[in-house]
Amino acid sequence: MQLGEFGLIEVLRKALGEADPDLLIGMGDDAAVVRCPEALAVCSDTMVAGRHFFADVAASDLAWKALAVNLSDLAAMGATPRWALLNLSLPAGHGEDWGRWVDEFIAGWRAMALPWGLRLIGGDTVATDGPLTITVVLLGAQRPAPMRRDAARPGQGIWVSGSLGDAAAALDIARSRRGLPARRPQGLSAEAEDALEQRRLRPSPRVALGEAAAGCGVGCAQDISDGFLADLGHILQASGVGARVDVDALPVSSALRPALGEDWSAWQRWPLTGGDDYELILCTAPELEQALLDIGRATDTPLTRVGEIVPASAGIELRWRGHVQQVEGHGGHEHVF
Ligand code: ADP
Ligand code: MG
Numbered sequence: 065m066q067l068g069e070f071g072l073i074e075v076l077r078k079a080l081g082e083a084d085p086d087l088l089i090g091m092g093d094d095a096a097v098v099r100c101p102e103a104l105a106v107c108s109d110t111m112v113a114g115r116h117f118f119a120d121v122a123a124s125d126l127a128w129k130a131l132a133v134n135l136s137d138l139a140a141m142g143a144t145p146r147w148a149l150l151n152l153s154l155p156a157g158h159g160e161d162w163g164r165w166v167d168e169f170i171a172g173w174r175a176m177a178l179p180w181g182l183r184l185i186g187g188d189t190v191a192t193d194g195p196l197t198i199t200v201v202l203l204g205a206q207r208p209a210p211m212r213r214d215a216a217r218p219g220q221g222i223w224v225s226g227s228l229g230d231a232a233a234a235l236d237i238a239r240s241r242r243g244l245p246a247r248r249p250q251g252l253s254a255e256a257e258d259a260l261e262q263r264r265l266r267p268s269p270r271v272a273l274g275e276a277a278a279g280c281g282v283g284c285a286q287d288i289s290d291g292f293l294a295d296l297g298h299i300l301q302a303s304g305v306g307a308r309v310d311v312d313a314l315p316v317s318s319a320l321r322p323a324l325g326e327d328w329s330a331w332q333r334w335p336l337t338g339g340d341d342y343e344l345i346l347c348t349a350p351e352l353e354q355a356l357l358d359i360g361r362a363t364d365t366p367l368t369r370v371g372e373i374v375p376a377s378a379g380i381e382l383r384w385r386g387h388v389q390q391v392e393g394h395g396g397h398e399h400v401f
Pocket of ligand 1: 185188
């Protein structure tokens with residue numbers, strides 16, 4: 065079935081336009097209208113075919129990830145997800161069956177959105193001569209004070225959720241399978257490679273952790289999208305501080321560990337500078353560390369202390385296997401125009 069713009073919007077509205085007591089006008093009018101008694105956190109992220117994802121990725125995985133990367137931004141603020149806008153730019157003139165595509169997209173969207181009570185309230189749908197492009201805007205209730213990048217202070221511990229480097233290693237595997245320039249991680253079983261690929265395609269945003277951490281007074285957080293060093297660098301720059309990081313303490317998954325071993329360049333490439341993990345960096349004073357650990361347990365989120373904030377310095381001091389190295393820049397992902 066070929067779907068036109070209005071048919072497609074109708075399919076989305078039926079599947080995802082659920083009622084909500086604070087949603088006064090949902091999909092179908094010129095604008096959605098919501099009631100928001102508290103502060104709103106608002107964020108947006110765009111994914112472009114060929115740049116952020118391979119053109120053959122399943123629509124369900126795309127929907128999951130388009131939502132997950134935005135949910136991760138809300139998590140980093142400590143906000144509670146409420147409403148979503150979805151802008152779809154679908155390539156025209158390809159004879160594509162967008163009807164089936166949108167059904168798969170809806171399945172992936174529901175899998176990520178429903179557990180957080182996130183409602184689709186509007187968006188835009190256009191045909192384009194360019195690549196498939198998906199933009200999501202999220203609105204979240206900001207009940208606790210937001211966690212900010214500029215709130216790191218000397219003496220605070222640096223904590224990381226989950227594990228680092230899986231998505232970047234999976235991207236190298238996917239690229240090498242496609243004959244693209246990459247460094248393929250060595251020594252991994254097929255099961256380990258699959259586990260990494262799942263982390264790349266379907267990241268788990270740390271929403272519950274973010275809400276709870278902000279709720280108990282953690283003041284500084286940032287999600288890891290560009291790479292641990294780059295995103296820690298953003299905190300340091302915004303806060304005017306430096307950091308010491310114990311690379312030996314960085315959490316890595318059992319799937320990735322065999323590819324790291326004693327190879328510094330592998331540690332650098334995946335856990336330290338690889339992007340797309342959507343874990344959180346949290347900086348917090350020693351008095352709150354026990355509370356943070358309790359939150360990790362309550363939200364089933366592994367949390368690891370990987371270093372500490374120090375007074376303004378040349379940047380980040382890395383310790384690894386007894387060696388010390390100073391990092392000036394950060395070396396994560398940055399778009400170049
Ligand atoms: P307008 O011309 O006023 O911008 P549209 O025809 O673009 O209206 O959209 C009609 C309704 O459908 C609007 O309420 C809009 O928010 C919603 N909508 C359009 N595309 C999407 C989408 N991809 N996801 C969710 N809602 C959408
Ligand atoms: Mg429109």
